[in-house]
Amino acid sequence: MFPVEFKPGIYWVGSMDWSMRNFHGYSTERGSSYNAYLIMDEKITLIDTVKAPFCMEMLGRIRNIVDPAKIDYIVSNHVEPDHSGGIPFMMQQCPNAKIVTSDPNGLKGLTGRYGERDYIAVKAGDTLSLGQRTLTFVPTPMLHWPDSMVTYCPEEELLFSNDAFGQHLASVGRFEDDNDLSEVMHQAKKYYANILMLFGPQAQKAITALSELKISMIATGHGVSWRSHIPEIIQAYKDWSSFKKTDKAVVVFDTMWHTTEIMAKNVADAFQKAGISPRLFDLRCDHISDVMTELLDAKYIAVGSPTINNQMMPTVAGFFCYMKGLAPKGLKGFAFGSYGWGGQSIPQVEEALKDCKVEIALDQQKIQNTVNPPFLKKLQQNVVNMVSSQK
Ligand code: FEO
Numbered sequence: 158m159f160p161v162e163f164k165p166g167i168y169w170v171g172s173m174d175w176s177m178r179n180f181h182g183y184s185t186e187r188g189s190s191y192n193a194y195l196i197m198d199e200k201i202t203l204i205d206t207v208k209a210p211f212c213m214e215m216l217g218r219i220r221n222i223v224d225p226a227k228i229d230y231i232v233s234n235h236v237e238p239d240h241s242g243g244i245p246f247m248m249q250q251c252p253n254a255k256i257v258t259s260d261p262n263g264l265k266g267l268t269g270r271y272g273e274r275d276y277i278a279v280k281a282g283d284t285l286s287l288g289q290r291t292l293t294f295v296p297t298p299m300l301h302w303p304d305s306m307v308t309y310c311p312e313e314e315l316l317f318s319n320d321a322f323g324q325h326l327a328s329v330g331r332f333e334d335d336n337d338l339s340e341v342m343h344q345a346k347k348y349y350a351n352i353l354m355l356f357g358p359q360a361q362k363a364i365t366a367l368s369e370l371k372i373s374m375i376a377t378g379h380g381v382s383w384r385s386h387i388p389e390i391i392q393a394y395k396d397w398s399s400f401k402k403t404d405k406a407v408v409v410f411d412t413m414w415h416t417t418e419i420m421a422k423n424v425a426d427a428f429q430k431a432g433i434s435p436r437l438f439d440l441r442c443d444h445i446s447d448v449m450t451e452l453l454d455a456k457y458i459a460v461g462s463p464t465i466n467n468q469m470m471p472t473v474a475g476f477f478c479y480m481k482g483l484a485p486k487g488l489k490g491f492a493f494g495s496y497g498w499g500g501q502s503i504p505q506v507e508e509a510l511k512d513c514k515v516e517i518a519l520d521q522q523k524i525q526n527t528v529n530p531p532f533l534k535k536l537q538q539n540v541v542n543m544v545s546s547q548k
Contacts, residue, residue: 158217172211188327199288206243236266324380410461416495427540491519
C-alpha cells in the first residue's frame with residue numbers, strides 16, 4: 158500500500174473501496190475512496206481518517222512514510238463514519254495525538270460516537286501551526302452535516318474539502334487530470350445531486366467563504382482531487398447550488414402492460430419536438446439516484462404510473478420519497494398514466510409532484526385500458542403546447 162505525494166511532504170494515505178455499489182440508497186457504480194492525508198511537518202498531522210473496515214489500508218500507507226505513533230494531530234473535518242470511523246483505530250496507533258474538530262458540533266458528534274478524547278475544538282478562522290505550515294478552519298455547517306468544516310493550508314494553497322467537490326469514484330489516478338474529465342464531472346454532479354442538493358444555500362455560503370482563499374489544489378474526501386480544473390468545479394458548484402436550468406425534461410415511469418411506457422416514450426418525443434432534450438428513466442431498471450442527477454438542472458419533469466391495487470406503483474412512490482428529501486427546485490411538470498378501472502394513480506402522482514414543489518403545467522394525461530393513435534397525437538400536442546406556453 159503506497160502513499161501518493163500530492164505536494165512535497167503531503168501525501169494521500171486513504172483507502173479505495175472498489176466494491177461499494179450503494180451509499181445510503183445512492184447507486185455507486187464506480188465504487189469510492191475514503192481520502193485521508195498525511196502532512197509531514199514539525200507536527201505530523203493526519204487530515205481525516207477512513208471508513209472503519211479500511212483502516213489497515215490507511216495504516217499501511219502511513220507506515221510507508223512514518224511511524225504512526227509520531228502523529229501529533231488528527232483533523233476531523235466531518236463526523237460521518239466514512240471519514241471519522243478510523244479515529245478509534247488510529248488513536249490506538251498514535252495515543253498522544255490530539256483530535257481537531259469543529260466547535261461545537263464536531264466536538265458533540267465525536268464525543269457522542271467515540272467518547273471523551275483529547276479534542277481541540279476550533280471555530281471559523283482559528284489556526285493551528287504545524288511548524289513550516291499553518292492550518293486554518295472554515296466551518297461549512299450543513300454541507301452536509303452540522304459539524305462539517307474544511308481545512309485550508311495557505312502556504313500550500315491547499316484546501317482539504319472533505320465531502321465538498323468529491324465523487325464516489327474509485328481510481329488509482331488520484332487527480333481529475335489523471336482521469337476522463339467528463340466521467341469525473343458526471344460523478345461530481347451525481348454526488349452533489351444525491352448528497353448535497355438539499356443544501357444549496359449552505360453550498361453557496363461555503364463557496365463565498367472559499368472565494369477569499371487562494372487555492373491551487375483541492376484535496377477531496379472522496380474520489381479524485383482537483384488541480385487542473387479548479388475554476389470549473391467551483392463554477393459547477395455555483396450552477397448546481399443555484400439550480401441553473403438547461404433545456405431538459407426528465408420523464409420517469411413504471412409500467413405494467415406497456416401502456417404507460419408507450420405514453421412515456423411519446424411524452425419524450427413531444428419534448429424533443431418542442432426543443433427540450435428529454436431523458437427517459439424506466440424505474441424497472443434505472444436507479445432513482447441517476448434520475449436525481451438529471452433533475453438537478455432540468456426544467457421539466459413528467460412522471461407516469463399505472464394503477465395497481467388503487468395506488469401508484471411502489472417504485473414511483475419510492476422515487477417521490479427520495480425526491481422530496483433532496484428537494485430539487487424550479488421544476489414544472491405533470492402526471493400521466495394508464496389504468497384499468499379506478500385510475501387512482503394519476504391524481505396520486507400529481508399530488509406527489511405538488512408535494513415535491515413541482516409547478517403543475519399540464520393537466521393529468523391518462524388513458525383507460527390502452528392507447529390509440531388519436532390519443533397519442535393529442536398527448537404529444539398537449540406537451541408541445543405546454544412547453545410553448547412556458548416560453
Ligand atoms: Fe463522506 Fe458526509 O461523509
